[in-house]
Amino acid sequence: MKALTFKQGIHPEYNKDLTKDKPLKNAKRPEEVIIPLKQHIGAPLKALVKKGDQVDLGQKIADSDSFVCAPIHASVSGTVKEIRKVTDPGGNIVDAVVIEAAEEDKLNSGLEKHDSLDQLDSASIRKIIREAGIVGMGGAMFPTHVKVSIPDDKEVDYVILNGAECEPYLTVDHRVMVERPKSIVFGLKALMKAADAPKGIIGIEENKPEAIESMQDAVAEENNIEVQTLETKYPQGGEKMLIEAILGREVPAGGLPLDVGVVVNNTSTAAAVADAIRDGKPLYERSISITGRGINSPQNLIYRIGTNIGDLVEEAGGLKEDAAKVITGGPMMGAAQKHLNVPGVKGTSGILVLVREEVENYEPSPCINCAKCVDACPMFLMPTQLVNYAKNDMVDELEEWQVLSCIECGSCSFVCPAKIPLVHHLRLGKAQVMAKKREEN
Amino acid sequence: MNNELIVTSSPHVRARDSVQKIMWSVVIALLPAVFAAVYFFKARAISVILTAVAGAVLTEYIFQKIRKKQITLKDGSAVVTGLLLALTLPPAIPLWTAFFGSVVAIGLGKQVFGGIGQNPFNPALVGRAFLTAAYPVLMTTWTVDGVSSATPLSQMKMDGISTDSWNLFVGQIAGSLGETSALALLLGFAYLLYKGYVNWRIPLAMVGTVFLGSFAFGADPIFHLFAGGLMLGALFMATDMVSSPTTKLGRWIFGLGAGLLVVIIRLWGGYPEGVMYSILLMNTAVPLINRYTRPRSLGEVR
Numbered sequence: 119m120k121a122l123t124f125k126q127g128i129h130p131e132y133n134k135d136l137t138k139d140k141p142l143k144n145a146k147r148p149e150e151v152i153i154p155l156k157q158h159i160g161a162p163l164k165a166l167v168k169k170g171d172q173v174d175l176g177q178k179i180a181d182s183d184s185f186v187c188a189p190i191h192a193s194v195s196g197t198v199k200e201i202r203k204v205t206d207p208g209g210n211i212v213d214a215v216v217i218e219a220a221e222e223d224k225l226n227s228g229l230e231k232h233d234s235l236d237q238l239d240s241a242s243i244r245k246i247i248r249e250a251g252i253v254g255m256g257g258a259m260f261p262t263h264v265k266v267s268i269p270d271d272k273e274v275d276y277v278i279l280n281g282a283e284c285e286p287y288l289t290v291d292h293r294v295m296v297e298r299p300k301s302i303v304f305g306l307k308a309l310m311k312a313a314d315a316p317k318g319i320i321g322i323e324e325n326k327p328e329a330i331e332s333m334q335d336a337v338a339e340e341n342n343i344e345v346q347t348l349e350t351k352y353p354q355g356g357e358k359m360l361i362e363a364i365l366g367r368e369v370p371a372g373g374l375p376l377d378v379g380v381v382v383n384n385t386s387t388a389a390a391v392a393d394a395i396r397d398g399k400p401l402y403e404r405s406i407s408i409t410g411r412g413i414n415s416p417q418n419l420i421y422r423i424g425t426n427i428g429d430l431v432e433e434a435g436g437l438k439e440d441a442a443k444v445i446t447g448g449p450m451m452g453a454a455q456k457h458l459n460v461p462g463v464k465g466t467s468g469i470l471v472l473v474r475e476e477v478e479n480y481e482p483s484p485c486i487n488c489a490k491c492v493d494a495c496p497m498f499l500m501p502t503q504l505v506n507y508a509k510n511d512m513v514d515e516l517e518e519w520q521v522l523s524c525i526e527c528g529s530c531s532f533v534c535p536a537k538i539p540l541v542h543h544l545r546l547g548k549a550q551v552m553a554k555k556r557e558e559n
Numbered sequence: 560m561n562n563e564l565i566v567t568s569s570p571h572v573r574a575r576d577s578v579q580k581i582m583w584s585v586v587i588a589l590l591p592a593v594f595a596a597v598y599f600f601k602a603r604a605i606s607v608i609l610t611a612v613a614g615a616v617l618t619e620y621i622f623q624k625i626r627k628k629q630i631t632l633k634d635g636s637a638v639v640t641g642l643l644l645a646l647t648l649p650p651a652i653p654l655w656t657a658f659f660g661s662v663v664a665i666g667l668g669k670q671v672f673g674g675i676g677q678n679p680f681n682p683a684l685v686g687r688a689f690l691t692a693a694y695p696v697l698m699t700t701w702t703v704d705g706v707s708s709a710t711p712l713s714q715m716k717m718d719g720i721s722t723d724s725w726n727l728f729v730g731q732i733a734g735s736l737g738e739t740s741a742l743a744l745l746l747g748f749a750y751l752l753y754k755g756y757v758n759w760r761i762p763l764a765m766v767g768t769v770f771l772g773s774f775a776f777g778a779d780p781i782f783h784l785f786a787g788g789l790m791l792g793a794l795f796m797a798t799d800m801v802s803s804p805t806t807k808l809g810r811w812i813f814g815l816g817a818g819l820l821v822v823i824i825r826l827w828g829g830y831p832e833g834v835m836y837s838i839l840l841m842n843t844a845v846p847l848i849n850r851y852t853r854p855r856s857l858g859e860v861r
């Protein structure tokens with residue numbers, strides 16, 4: 119089968135060998151978890167517990183009446199110690215429930231277990247996904263039940279599972295695909311049923327042959343699900359890039375995959391959906407790669423949401439002497455952390471530690487118009503020009519030149535020989551246009 | 560861990576390219592042409608080249624010093640300008656003229672606009688344009704070791720004498736230092752292509768247009784391909800990143816426009832050579848070209 123891909127993009131060093139053969143194993147159960155009450159894109163939640171309450175593993179501790187949100191669950195059985203403000207990995211200050219773990223966990227989520235999808239209709243599947251608090255686990259944390267709620271005037275023919283894992287270093291989706299292929303397929307079938315989509319495709323980059331084989335075996339009996347190999351290229355896992363590569367469809371600017379009849383989910387998200395339906399298990403733990411040259415013994419762990427990332431780092435042998443940068447997520451889109459006192463959340467797929475010599479001090483110099491950024495941009499934008507506009511507050515030009523289509527993938531900054539922090543300026547440019555739009559409304 | 564953690568915005572990894580690497584690679588790419596010049600014009604070539612490079616570097620330094628800017632000589636861009644200018648000069652040119660040309664190239668062509676990245680024109684061509692205007696005789700005296708000769712293009716233009724194309728290709732001809740050997744220039748260009756530091760659309764469009772254009776109007780296309788400064792101009796000057804378009808379509812248009820201008824000037828203009836003015840003219844159109852060739856972004860409806 120020919121490997122498909124999108125146009126333009128970049129080829130960073132992947133560095134997946136550090137962890138790709140390390141099986142997933144359970145991280146030590148934390149003595150305390152700090153669970154931020156907003157781990158999704160959408161409306162804020164209200165805490166359902168208060169200081170002193172006893173909670174069970176998987177018990178819902180925060181929710182809201184809004185449609186676009188995902189409830190949060192206790193990731194250990196224990197006692198609510200306090201509710202306080204914390205800084206999440208994205209740098210936002212949010213309320214968090216601190217739970218002191220009891221001796222033992224008792225799963226009590228109130229979710230029923232279903233061995234097959236036969237008794238479930240699409241609405242009840244969506245309900246389970248919502249109640250289990252499932253969000254996009256690639257990092258975006260968009261509520262999954264919203265994604266598969268198809269408006270009446272739209273029709274979806276494909277659910278695509280993103281197994282590209284195009285961020286360098288990370289090997290979480292890879293391990294889940296190798297170790298839990300059947301769960302992924304079960305989850306995919308549930309998502310297809312929820313979205314009323316007849317076909318499913320699992321897209322995997324060529325650099326993960328074991329994952330491709332494992333998933334191919336798992337779908338051998340399925341006649342409406344296929345595995346599609348993709349060229350190894352960043353950002354292959356971007357929603358719009360996946361759809362372009364696999365189906366040749368273009369998501370309209372400002373639109374959603376739905377507009378071209380597609381729903382895209384992450385492979386790990388699909389596995390979480392399977393866990394929710396079959397085991398009544400809400401999203402209270404996830405897999406993570408702890409990796410990079412600044413980590414003593416890189417590994418893939420399964421950790422409880424709200425575990426301090428410092429503890430996870432310790433479990434991977436701790437930081438090396440020359441560790442200089444700690445990133446949650448991957449190197450292209452992840453966020454650098456000031457310290458390790460940060461709770462891991464539903465979208466935290468990696469902790470990457472770079473050493474001093476890898477963290478050059480990039481002194482930006484003037485743009486030499488080399489157009490490398492233009493040739494790299496998977497959205498076909500002109501980053502150099504947009505940054506010029508952004509620096510000069512030229513909001514109309516920013517809008518006309520489509521700055522809002524920027525997916526902040528970082529490809530332009532990556533290739534820029536003048537080391538200009540293009541993405542940073544583009545974010546500011548996007549904010550300018552958004553502000554103008556708000557004013558107009 | 561003894562140090563504070565570093566916090567910057569994403570991405571956290573970068574490609575290894577740098578402006579410095581690009582510029583020095585261009586210098587390396589020009590070396591075959593430099594060697595060819597030294598081979599054909601001996602010590603004379605060495606002194607002209609060294610003088611021009613020294614002029615460029617010195618001017619850059621003085622400007623940056625006076626304006627209290629960071630000294631960026633090690634980025635190699637002044638060396639590139641000096642080298643390129645030298646390669647467009649006749650071997651017999653007085654050294655002070657070469658020096659002066661470099662001063663103008665960097666001063667007027669680059670620094671007055673604010674230095675690297677800001678110049679609308681290729682600085683080396685600005686220097687050459689200045690010399691051509693100020694010292695037309697010196698710029699067209701092709702005398703080496705007391706033997707004067709005419710360039711193939713002026714022989715063609717004035718007397719209708721054609722030159723053997725093989726000699727044109729390897730460089731057995733009179734001409735400026737760097738325009739004699741197309742082979743040496745192509746070698747250097749191939750190196751840049753391999754490094755990914757040059758775009759091929761502009762030279763292909765430009766050379767192609769000259770080839771087809773001269774053929775269409777009954778001139779010898781092979782001759783026009785390898786004669787004069789076309790190769791040097793198309794491969795190393797029209798491709799100057801700063802002063803050429805950033806869109807793919809824009810590069811085709813830029814090369815096509817420059818090529819057409821070359822044909823027009825060579826076949827109907829007053830000058831035997833037209834590469835310099837063609838590129839400079841197209842340089843002025845770059846902002847416009849970029850504007851009208853912006854690619855349709857993914858999903859954009861227009």
Ligand code: SF4
Nearest residue numbers: 495524525527528530
């Ligand atoms: S402009 Fe935006 S979408 Fe394009 S490469 Fe840069 S970050 Fe990615």
Ligand code: SF4
Nearest residue numbers: 485486488489491534
């Ligand atoms: S990659 Fe950097 S130097 Fe090149 S055009 Fe883009 S912004 Fe300018």
